[in-house]
Amino acid sequence: MNTTRVRSADRVMDILLLLAEHPSGLATAVIAEPLDIPKSTLHHLLNTMADRGFVGYSPELRVWTIGPAAFSVGVTYVRTSDLPRAAAPFLRSLCEAHGATAHLAVLSGMEAVYVAKFETSGPGPRLVTEVGARLPAHLTAVGRVLLAALKDREISDLYPAGGLDRRTGAGPVDRIELADLLAEVRRSGYADELGATTPGIRCIAAPVRIGHVTVAALGLTFVDGVRSPEELTSLTEDLRRISDELSVAVTPKGGGHDPTHRETDSGARTDGRAVRSETADRLDAGKFEPTHHPANSAVTG
Incomplete structure (x- = not known):
């Protein structure tokens, strides 16, 4: 030898x-x-x-x-442990508690790829995003959570100088505005997007981590203007709590960093980094069956 x-x-x-x-x-x-x-x-x-x-x-x-x-x-374990299926009970819990569409997304280049979704059977928005669909990451709450975990130079590589695509007139116009949005996500620990993909639709998202790595984002989508400030606060706190619980559930024992640990007074978790998920790779290769729990089809942010 x-x-x-x-x-x-x-x-x-x-x-x-x-x-x-x-x-x-x-x-x-x-x-x-x-x-x-x-x-x-x-x-x-x-x-x-x-x-x-x-x-x-x-x-x-x-x-x-x-x-x-x-x-x-x-993060190759995602290929065998199946993060979307592991997330299913957490999506159901969020959906049923708040009457909103819950979804899980991963990062693929400049796009957020939706890999799991759970929808209420009652009245609610019927969104255009199906499982497996892709949206520009900078326009969605889940995408901004994933982008916020990247380093500044990685953002610069993804988004060269110049204008950014906008669908509804809302959302960042350039990399400078995007950087400001991502800084706020890092500070607060979650993203809040309104009308950037669909007018009148709001999405709040939080990171799912394995150790120090942001592997996915958990989001809730609902019609804006129908919830009180107190209800929005409760929804956001619940989303962050459940994203932390999902992080713990999918982190192998002995995996190190406690995903529930927030490292600043503001609650921001600043040490995470996003990667192109193996789940996204499997979607590209046609080797993955995403998880969709309807009741209806949906927009997400």
């Missing part, structure tokens, strides 16, 4: 596990000390991992962070 090769692989795993515990990043020297890796060797390993997308480096902060390839590997 080539023990040198095994040691290198072992060190790569140790680096990934250490960085996973420190989402804000670590300097080279801080990585080297607890892992007992010579700095020259560590530099070679980190540069190779960066080339493959498993780590990233911030020249401004001079720290290494987990890269998108590592996050993609980290």
Whole structure:
């Protein structure tokens, strides 16, 4: 057996596990000390991992962070554990408690992909979005939750300078307005969208996390103007509570970070990062049967 090769692989795993515990990043020297890796060797390993997308480096902060390839590997369990089906009882609970359409979405590039939905059997909006449909992420509450988990440079890559598509005259006009919206989502811990996809329809959404990774967004959609401020507050608090409960339910035991932990006084959870979900990949490949609990067909935000 080539023990040198095994040691290198072992060190790569140790680096990934250490960085996973420190989402804000670590300097080279801080990585080297607890892992007992010579700095020259560590530099070679980190540069190779960066080339493959498993780590990233911030020249401004001079720290290494987990890269998108590592996050993609980290959420592959979605392919077998079936996040949409796991979410079904939580969607039902929200729908029945508030008489609104509940839905689950994942991020695919610049789009929010709807992978599960539960609708009330009573009167309510009949929305245009079916399970498997896609909407521009910047126009939807679920999409904004997912985008808010990305780093600024990742947002810049997705949205070059220039105007953004708008459907109804509502929503951000450019990347600067989008950045302001996402900053508010990070601060508050949820997104609130009104009329950007369908006039008169409002959606509130909150993140679903596995460890530090935002893998989906849970949303509630309803007609605007029919609920009191107190009812909206109750709905938002319930949505955030249930999104946290779903996060706990889908996080493997020993998965580390407690998704219910809010790290700022405002309740914002600022350490999450979104990835292109394996659920979205499965939809593209035709290998996934989304979860739709009608009662009716629907718009979502």
